[in-house]
Amino acid sequence: MRTLSLSALNIVLPPPHAASRYEELWVEAFRHQQPVRLRGDVGGLVRNVVRSRAKEAIFGDLLKFVNIAESRWLDLTTKERVKQDEVDERVSIPDSFRPNLHSVFYIFFPKVHRLVFATRVDQNNTLSPLMAQALVSKYLNCPQNLAKYGEVKVTIEPDRETLERIFKLKRLKQIELEIRPPNALGDVERELMEFLEQQNASVYRQELVSDDPAGLQLSEHTQLAAKVAQSNGYVAAKGENENGRVEELSTRSHPYQNKVTYESNVHLAQDVFEEAANSVIHDVTRPISKRK
Template structure:
């Protein structure tokens, strides 16, 4: 019997928060990104452009949006060129022979995304068949493009790379925690989560964008992390970050941060029976439900 060859896609996520917010505003933001064809460099000459945005369900627009992110090289043509025949910098005459239109960009890659207004999570295919796109790069793209005048009416934007749901548990389970630091950007309470509502009210009242908390042990027995602090850490991991220093069960010093524990899930599928999008959608619906249940 012939072996069935499967394909795999790797998926990450971002928590995209607008203040003030509404499902309609989120979708309008993504539509504006797609319509404007704005690009931004995200690392070196690597650039990203959000190329399209369509409703997941035309009969239920607020269900969410889907589309493609384009990754390519945005070269500076005024920089020096290398002549591989001469093994030296290209001459002005060599460069004058170049005739590449500005609208053509090399190293093009395309990655699908899905955005759910409920929970305001953006899911991204981060790796497939020798192609990769990191969540940090997409975060940098969004925050950079959002500085444009076209987005002035959308309020404040904060973007957090969605951490692994088990990462915080690992961090707070250290044998001894000597330092605990949390940074909480303005959250976007869905379904009126009491703690997020309280934090948002406090930040709004103080005209503050971010809340920073740090706890240091009073003795070498370590911090006692109670339920109240655990709840704050749970908000911080999705709306900022959590960082701990301490020692594990083997008495080895540990420095852990949710920034270094991004969500990573894999979807495998038979391309003869299922499209990449269907495999992607089925997996992120499952993951998004788990994230919403945990809130």
């Protein structure tokens, strides 16, 4: 048995929000792509842009690797660092080669502007949500795309449990949320977009603090705004749990994760991933509705 892990990113363009623009954005970024730095000597690339038959999704792989030119070399015999000129003299590796390759699947859904990717295919192919966010953000915000589309915001989809834990804190002392205009997937999102557009605002921020022994009593409006913020910004809170212990919670700290177990001698990892990705999309794009 093997386990495949999936996470998701929310990709938001400046308006207008149309699926065709998101598809064009992704394809044009691929056309202009250059390797990007993710962290230290770790680099990244997007490999393949394959449209589904129904043209509702784009398939490919996210890659990470080590940039040799930026690496320092060690001589195990002397335990000393090797000088670069000696490395250049003795080590012959083509300039285009990169070691320690990790490759994971991705599917981009332009209509709902979400990208689902594997954080773990096996022990040799992994990519953390933070690195995926850095890779996709730099990939999409290449100079050519910035000039044509404006800055693209890429947010890691958080798990849905963190916000529920915030709401259930016995004494909620403080809550902070930020929303950047989302695509209008539901009534609440549409109202927030209209609210911001009417005032020429690009970001919505709200912070509530209470010294009352009972803590904050969040209105329905604030709770709905927080649900939008978890995918289109962030929610952070501080309060006391049932045991009187202070907890600090943030949607930024808890990425969404979906784990699928399968038999590798029966199913292909990519087939399992594609099926699971549809389940992830259904989960993270559920429209937010007001209580009736």
